[in-house]
Amino acid sequence: MTAATIRHRRRRARALWLLVATEAKQAWRLPTGLIFGLALPALLLVIFGSIPALTHPKQQFGGISFFSLYAPTLILLVLLVPGLLSLPMQLAGYREQGVLRRMWTTPVAPSFLLAAQLALNLALAAAGIGLVLGVGGGAFGLVLPADVGGFALSVVLSAGALFALGLCVAAVAGTTQVATGIGLALFYPLAFFAGVYFPLTVIGSNLVNQISEALPSGAAFDALHASFLGHFPSGQALGVLAGYTVVFAAAAVRWFRWDVEQLRQRHDLTARVATAPGAFISRALTRTVSVSGSPTADEIAQMLRGGVPPRYEVQPGRKMTRTLLGDEPAGPDYIMVKGGLTGFWRAEVHIVRGTGGTTLQVKPGGDPVYSRIGVARKVGRVLQRALS
């Protein structure tokens, strides 16, 4: 190896280190990920560890306490938040803002930024696991994993499966909002099978157990639980986790694009399939307001601006798309109302001018169920009051 090559490699290593440090600073300045990734499990740990009834062994939990049964769940929560939420939200956001595009135009590939994000979130997860074991074991009498090797292997494979799934989300999601949506849609059921809401053993259903064993969070729970009890995790659980890691990682590598435009072209179909259920619910929750006369889109937009709270943004000429790429410019008969801090909850007003008079269709989007009772309801009311 020549001296120049060594210098070059040192510079690249320094660039990667600087990227990780910069990303860490960003995470500290906008600490949503830190709060949900570390503070939430810490809080649960303190609450459950302080209630005496939960720390006594129980027959229904196989002779261990609820608190001990919940330990693998806490560890999974520490992996789920950075893996399925923080990582894809950050990466999709960087692509949306053009940060990855800019990286592409430097000698350092955008994969450096991806690696830095991955490293940062893995470090966060590791810190969380350390926190759960350290504080739990030290202050609340949590029984630490008896099979250390099995525990380490389970943690590595669980992190692999969940972070690879997160990278898949980052690969297909065109915007931070969409990444948040898909991330949450995966998070809730996976958290259920990790036992976040209640231990799955209380259901005692064979079917639920079989589904759980086949899912990444269920298999991860089984593997971690076994290592806490002092058994080496079952080959089946480890196999499922390793399988998910390989499949999701391969899919993420195959699908990932640095640029929104490229994503738009390649994944339109994927995006449509993935958003089809949401689009269906959205259509089902659409409400109609009939109007006398024939107001223009601008008049209606003006009405909405005056009627809805100022945190809502009214954008005439835009509509929601079924793709994962957020909203798009549309004809003059569409108005988009975005709500909240993230703009994730939204409603679309479509002006339909028929022979029998004009009607307004108010369609909830983002998370359509929540938007239906939130932004879409407010929009519907304002229109109802102003026009009927």
Place this chain on the structure above:
Amino acid sequence: MRSAAIPAAGAPPVITVEHLRKAYGATVAVDDVSFSVRRGEIFGILGRNGAGKTTTVECISGLRIPDAGEVRVLGLQPRQDREELHERLGVQLQQSALPPKLRVGEAVQLYASFYDRPADTARLLEKLGLEAKRGSYWRALSGGQKQRLSIALALIGQPEVAVLDELTTGLDPEARRETWDLIAGVRDTGVTIVLVTHFMDEAERLCDRVALINEGKLIALAEPAQLAGQAATVKCVRLRAPGQQGEQILRALPEVSAVEHHGGDIVVTGSGNLVTVIVLALDRASLVAEDVRTETSNLEDTFLALTARTGDNRAGARAGGPAAEPAGP
């Protein structure tokens, strides 16, 4: 501001683009575009929004894979030689933000670490008037400051060539002028610049040569003055409307191609020694030509004339299509 010393056309070009073609689905964004950029010049790529300018520079930067054609930058292939190319080519792309809570100083230091021979960050910030903003977050910067930081990041690797896309869009007139001075200053340090713009005044003021792109096709390639001269063969004369009779006389003249009303004036387009012809013709009918002004053509006229012409041809071809078909027996 334009430097008189444009290197000889014989020197090897810094960028060559040959028969470049790129389509997105059914939309052809760039269609058979060829040009080359000489060392040390400011080369303008000019066109309306959606004409295919950005796609062209994205192919040059290696961000897009062309469907057909060859692109060479400093003798390198943009995709295969990505790493080496970007040590020597600085790019400032449209719609490239930075993380909202990244400080100016941190951004410059971070991007400097990506290059083998980075510029002195303190001096670069000073040159771009950003030294006072070192500690500011990206999201707290004004439009002009963000643009200047983007330029700083494109120049931080001390590139031989810099691609700057839609540099002054959204800036106020003063910030635009400052940016222009800055670009001219960068060129004077020996950097070849490819400037993408849809502003004619910007191209006229800064560029040594301009490629005019319309609907994905290269329709003109020349020095701005030459290009402006192309429209000079068609002249415009503006004068106070001479009344019905006078207009008829003017329309009948062989030199005149069109007479249009603009408020109380008429604009006469045609060729030849238009002013003399008009004044003499009106005088013969005992009419006076009042407020006669010739309108010199600039790059903007050329741009409008050339892009409108290609548009008209298409419309004409479409409208003429059925009529041109031979009548049935």
